[in-house]
Amino acid sequence: MTRKEIISLENVSFSYSSQSFLENINLKIFEKDFIGIAGPNGGGKTTLIKLILGLLKPKSGKITLFGKSPKKGRQEIGYLSQYENVDLDFPATAMEIVLLGRIEKKLIKFFSERDRKIAEKFLKKMGVWDLRERKLNELSGGEKQRVFIAKALATEPRALILDEPLSNVDVGAREELFKLLKELNKSIAIIVVDHNLEILSKYSKEIVCVNKCVEKGAKYHEIARVHGKGKVMY
Amino acid sequence: MVLEALQYTFFQNALAAAFLVSIASGIIGTYIVVKRMSLVSGSIAHTVFGGLGLSYYLGTNPLLGATFFSLIAAAFVTLIRKYARNRMDALLSALWSVGMAIGLIFIFITEGYATDLFTFLFGNILLVNSFDLALILALDIIVVAATFVFYNVFMAIAFDEESAEVRNVPVTLAYLILFSLIALTIVMVIKVVGIILMIALLTMPAATAQMFNKTVKSIMFWAFILTLIVTVGGLFASFALDFPTGPIIILFAAGIYLGGMFLSKIKKQ
Structure with a gap:
């Protein structure tokens, strides 16, 4: 069975000013993959995600999403940005947040009955429907992440990219969150960035280690190898 | 009697202006507070001084020059945000002073004594005339309609x-x-309150409303109510005490903010 390729990076390099940051990255992600992206802090995990989403431009190489350019293809990706990019004190209810996932490529957007139904569907799927009228800062870390994932899902994506979804989620709720991702993985591809290798290797089908370009990062390599899913990029 | 103020046209105009300004100020103040955009607002406000100077030089209504310059400032802020985000702080501060400098130069090259200078800086809601009211109404309609459409x-x-x-x-x-x-x-x-005092009237009611409300819409509504209370209250108080209106309004706004902080602390315990 050949699986359809959804994300492809060919010989991609990226640098901030003069310092080379990611070099010659080749990566292919297929339908229904569950990819864990690991690597040390400052190793380029988030940079890699931003390149895939067209938020940064590569210095060289080619990136395609669903055979299209990142800027066109990214609309089929649900994205959960890093915690620090999100205003956690934002005065909105869980329902309002999830509806924001229905926003599209235009300036004027009123939410339709269909948008509300879709928001309801994913709030239920993430087990936070009962919390829909709660304000964001009345939710626990784990509940917030479920709401944010519901928002990313409300775009009805073919792949979900989550940048460090476990920060601010207490240990007990982490497994639960990943079980939900595993469930979602039955229909869409999941790409998770995190440093928690234990949980990544338990749930993902493959782990990609990103550590700039030249260094392999032996420790990460080792763990990945032990779990038999290692794929170190360099 | 304070109520005798109501028989004066200037006071009626001031009340109408207070009502209209409260609507836009409540809505936009909410965005400024929620998105923490006080510096952006301060820069735009001080750039407006350039427009006031230009109007003064040309002898037109100050609100026209102010509107023109404020929109130019908004465009500059957008460009700074897009192309020089990591230097935003310094550039916004520069915009702040450059606007003031332009205004001062216009006032300098205009013949005669700049009697209105004080009014530009500290506002005077009691000087609102019917042209001002019409312009404020038009701006209000734009702000409300656009917020509805782009919400x-x-x-x-x-x-x-x-x-x-x-x-x-x-x-x-x-x-x-x-x-x-x-x-x-x-x-x-x-x-209403001039360039120097503007940021407090724009933000304190919304910041107070934010303590007690869950959603952006309800913050907007209560920010409008609170702004209306402090402006109308300030108008009557300044009339009764024969004090300048702007500073009284600002002190009222600060009082409401402090009261709100106190109440929300009690509520939490």
Whole structure:
């Protein structure tokens, strides 16, 4: 069975000013993959995600999403940005947040009955429907992440990219969150960035280690190898 | 009797202006507080001084020059945000002073003594005439209509700009519109309390409303009510005490903010 390729990076390099940051990255992600992206802090995990989403431009190489350019293809990706990019004190209810996932490529957007139904569907799927009228800062870390994932899902994506979804989620709720991702993985591809290798290797089908370009990062390599899913990029 | 004030046309105009300005100020103040855009607002407000100077030089209504300059400032802020985000702080401060400098030069080259200078800086709601009222009404309608139309997109960029960009929302254009609405509201608020005091009237009612409300819409509504209370209350108080209106309004706003902080502390315990 050949699986359809959804994300492809060919010989991609990226640098901030003069310092080379990611070099010659080749990566292919297929339908229904569950990819864990690991690597040390400052190793380029988030940079890699931003390149895939067209938020940064590569210095060289080619990136395609669903055979299209990142800027066109990214609309089929649900994205959960890093915690620090999100205003956690934002005065909105869980329902309002999830509806924001229905926003599209235009300036004027009123939410339709269909948008509300879709928001309801994913709030239920993430087990936070009962919390829909709660304000964001009345939710626990784990509940917030479920709401944010519901928002990313409300775009009805073919792949979900989550940048460090476990920060601010207490240990007990982490497994639960990943079980939900595993469930979602039955229909869409999941790409998770995190440093928690234990949980990544338990749930993902493959782990990609990103550590700039030249260094392999032996420790990460080792763990990945032990779990038999290692794929170190360099 | 304080109520005898109501028989004067200037006082009726002032009340009408207070009501109209409270609507726009409540709505836009909420965005400024939620998105922490006080520095942006301060820069736009001080750039407006350049427009006031220009109007003074040309002998036109100050609100026209103010509106023109405020929109230019909004465009500058949008550009700075897009192309020089990591230097935003320094550039906004520069915009702040350059606007003031331009205004001062216009006033300098205008013959005669700049009697209105004090009014520009500290506002005077008691001097609102019927032309001003018509212009404030027009700006109000623009702010309310635009907020209704762009509400969800503003929410999306305010909450998580990066994921809005991934959805291909025209983020920069949305910011240009939002900054322009802030600019128009600042022009109105300047008429009431002037450039120097404007930021407090714009933000303190919304910041107070935020302590007790869950959603952006309800903060907007209560920010409007609180702004109305402090402006109308300030008008009557200043009439009764024969004090300048602007500073009284600002002290009322600060009083409401402090009271709100106190109440929300008690509520939490």
